[in-house]
Amino acid sequence: MNPGTGGEGLVADVEVRRGPFSLRASVTAAPGEVLAVLGPNGAGKSTLLSTLAGLTPLSGGRISLGGVTLDDADSGDFVEAARRPVGFVFQDYRLFPHLSVLDNVAFSPRARGLGSGRARRLGSGRGRRLGSGRGRAEGRATAYPWLARLGLAELARRRPADLSGGQAQRVALARALAGDPALLLLDEPLSALDARTRIDVQTELKRHLSGFAGPCLLVTHDPLEALVLADRLLVLEHGRVVQEGTPAEVARRPATDYVARLVGLNLYSGTAAGPHVALHEGGAFVVPDHHERGEVLVALRPSAVVVSTTPPALSSVRNTWPATIAGLTLLTDRVRLDLVGEPSALVDVTPAAVAELDLVAGQRVWLSAKATELEVYGADRVKGVAGE
Amino acid sequence: MKDEAGSATASARLSPRERARRVTDGAGPRSAPIPLLVPALVGVAFLVIPLAGLLLRAPWGSAWEILHGSQATEALKLSLWTSSVATAISLVVGVPLAWVLARTDFLGLRVVRALVTLPLVLPPVVGGVALLLAFGRNGFLGQYLDQWFGITIPFSPTAVVMAETFVAMPFLVVTVEGALRTADRGYEQAAATLGATRMVVFWRVTLPLVAPSLAAGAVLCWARALGEFGATITFAGSFPGRTQTMPIAVYYALETDPDAAILLSLVLLLVSVVVLVALRDRWLRGGVAR
Numbered sequence: 275m276n277p278g279t280g281g282e283g284l285v286a287d288v289e290v291r292r293g294p295f296s297l298r299a300s301v302t303a304a305p306g307e308v309l310a311v312l313g314p315n316g317a318g319k320s321t322l323l324s325t326l327a328g329l330t331p332l333s334g335g336r337i338s339l340g341g342v343t344l345d346d347a348d349s350g351d352f353v354e355a356a357r358r359p360v361g362f363v364f365q366d367y368r369l370f371p372h373l374s375v376l377d378n379v380a381f382s383p384r385a386r387g388l389g390s391g392r393a394r395r396l397g398s399g400r401g402r403r404l405g406s407g408r409g410r411a412e413g414r415a416t417a418y419p420w421l422a423r424l425g426l427a428e429l430a431r432r433r434p435a436d437l438s439g440g441q442a443q444r445v446a447l448a449r450a451l452a453g454d455p456a457l458l459l460l461d462e463p464l465s466a467l468d469a470r471t472r473i474d475v476q477t478e479l480k481r482h483l484s485g486f487a488g489p490c491l492l493v494t495h496d497p498l499e500a501l502v503l504a505d506r507l508l509v510l511e512h513g514r515v516v517q518e519g520t521p522a523e524v525a526r527r528p529a530t531d532y533v534a535r536l537v538g539l540n541l542y543s544g545t546a547a548g549p550h551v552a553l554h555e556g557g558a559f560v561v562p563d564h565h566e567r568g569e570v571l572v573a574l575r576p577s578a579v580v581v582s583t584t585p586p587a588l589s590s591v592r593n594t595w596p597a598t599i600a601g602l603t604l605l606t607d608r609v610r611l612d613l614v615g616e617p618s619a620l621v622d623v624t625p626a627a628v629a630e631l632d633l634v635a636g637q638r639v640w641l642s643a644k645a646t647e648l649e650v651y652g653a654d655r656v657k658g659v660a661g662e
Numbered sequence: 663m664k665d666e667a668g669s670a671t672a673s674a675r676l677s678p679r680e681r682a683r684r685v686t687d688g689a690g691p692r693s694a695p696i697p698l699l700v701p702a703l704v705g706v707a708f709l710v711i712p713l714a715g716l717l718l719r720a721p722w723g724s725a726w727e728i729l730h731g732s733q734a735t736e737a738l739k740l741s742l743w744t745s746s747v748a749t750a751i752s753l754v755v756g757v758p759l760a761w762v763l764a765r766t767d768f769l770g771l772r773v774v775r776a777l778v779t780l781p782l783v784l785p786p787v788v789g790g791v792a793l794l795l796a797f798g799r800n801g802f803l804g805q806y807l808d809q810w811f812g813i814t815i816p817f818s819p820t821a822v823v824m825a826e827t828f829v830a831m832p833f834l835v836v837t838v839e840g841a842l843r844t845a846d847r848g849y850e851q852a853a854a855t856l857g858a859t860r861m862v863v864f865w866r867v868t869l870p871l872v873a874p875s876l877a878a879g880a881v882l883c884w885a886r887a888l889g890e891f892g893a894t895i896t897f898a899g900s901f902p903g904r905t906q907t908m909p910i911a912v913y914y915a916l917e918t919d920p921d922a923a924i925l926l927s928l929v930l931l932l933v934s935v936v937v938l939v940a941l942r943d944r945w946l947r948g949g950v951a952r
Binding site for chain 2: 282327329354355357358360362364366368370371372373379382386449450453470
């Protein structure tokens with residue numbers, strides 16, 4: 275467990291066993307920190323959120339928030355979902371179809387009996403003036419400031435069925451925040467939106483998340499979303515944490531093929547000996563001085579590789595190897611070549627280069643990469659780069 | 663009509679209208695082959711002719727006087743309030759029962775479900791006999807009610823309500839249980855994360871979500887209670903003004919006053935039509951609100 279966070283924030287040692295699937299992850303998040311949980315489908319991301327929210331109990335481990343134990347598989351302590359100070363934004367929002375936007379947002383204040391005392395903290399004097407009476411009126415009084423803050427005031431009377439995707443997303447966020455949670459959980463909050471809306475909502479979401487005082491966990495399989503919204507990244511694969519770190523670290527030094535593909539890098543594992551790295555899939559690289567020994571990972575940007583149709587003449591480039599073009603894909607402004615060789619690589623070239631060099635599938639070409647373009651790092655050090 | 667067993671290329675005339683329809687739908691012929699059409703028509707005739715008879719034989723001219731005859735009015739009133747009370751009881755007891763059947767798990771749950779839905783298929787008269795044996799003056803519960811509290815249930819309006827509830831409640835339970843099973847539990851999870859206790863979830867999320875099915879179940883239950891005959895006459899008898907409900911009144915009036923019997927039947931027919939229309943209506947389409 276990370277000692278840096280102590281009793282503050284979220285400290286979770288999560289273990290869930292469900293048939294052949296098992297999730298085992300240590301997760302910490304400091305107050306005010308946005309932690310993105312990134313991973314492919316079925317990695318256990320949603321299960322992780324579900325345990326934190328109290329919708330799924332742990333098979334093993336412990337969850338505490340702000341020093342308060344929410345779940346402890348050893349002692350048997352378990353705080354039911356309804357009693358946890360957690361706000362959950364579901365992937366499909368789950369706005370109550372029979373309630374107006376206002377009553378959806380007022381649901382949590384009303385259910386939690388958030389009285390005038392809490393309403394005051396939320397920045398509006400409205401709750402105080404209502405006095406001690408609880409229930410609908412007070413829930414609504416707490417909800418109004420949230421509607422205003424998320425620009426939903428005009429939609430207060432609408433039913434969820436009459437909202438656009440972006441509006442529904444904002445209502446879901448407002449509803450989760452109105453309950454005054456100490457921990458905010460977002461499960462793929464933008465995946466239900468079309469591409470154009472997503473950009474707008476993403477910017478807005480970042481603003482609201484940065485205004486949230488407690489720890490925030492954001493599950494996503496979109497690396498861009500994670501890079502934009504999160505302070506820190508946690509990559510989950512097959513129920514295990516494979517990498518943890520700042521977005522910049524993860525983007526520069528991916529730990530697994532999955533992460534490398536997400537951030538668009540070629541990733542190779544190999545054994546380092548001096549300036550040489552023997553790659554496990556065949557081939558070798560000459561790399562810059564890196565002080566690494568033994569098992570290392572080598573990351574290479576697709577745009578840093580040079581393609582030539584003839585063996586290059588003597589040059590300062592230290593790494594040159596033959597490969598065969600297996601496929602060409604047109605990305606927006608460049609062509610991605612899928613090359614098979616020792617090692618295989620993805621290489622980005624301009625459409626003009628493809629035309630001039632007459633590149634076609636099945637063609638044999640030479641690849642070269644300068645040693646300085648290769649990022650070398652110890653395979654065992656990746657998980658620990660959280661930098662706390 | 664042409665012989666369909668003719669040569670493979672035998673052509674039949676396709677009217678422009680039929681041609682246009684098939685082009686638009688992309689579907690095949692919409693007419694029925696004779697071997698299916700004839701039995702279907704027989705079936706329709708069998709079901710509709712008796713109702714037509716009812717309409718044709720009705721003494722429309724003196725309808726008002728007959729229906730305001732004391733016996734008919736009393737039967738109508740009794741039927742309306744007893745079936746309404748039976749529906750209310752079914753709601754209060756049946757909805758929690760449906761919830762327990764749909765959402766909990768315990769040893770013998772399936773047996774309980776089978777027993778609860780048994781009255782759906784049980785001949786009502788058997789239900790009446792059973793009620794009599796349980797709550798009758800000599801019944802295994804009824805004798806104590808009589809001895810200790812001086813309460814006698816059989817052959818009272820209370821017995822009418824009990825007989826109707828016994829027969830009709832399963833309709834509500836089955837309808838609501840089905841809706842609870844298919845309801846999206848995601849909403850309930852969301853409510854839980856928003857701090858709602860299980861009872862708050864039930865009142866503010868679960869019930870509103872199954873409201874259409876709840877209404878449909880209540881209407882079905884009420885209609886079934888209104889038409890109840892066998893269990894009622896066995897357990898409550900047929901005392902005009904006290905236990906003689908509409909169906910029972912119809913049965914007895916048929917011998918003494920056929921015109922009244924016909925008119926009372928028409929009233930019940932009208933109620934049935936209204937129920938049918940209501941159930942077909944959008945807000946009662948069953949299932950779960952989305």
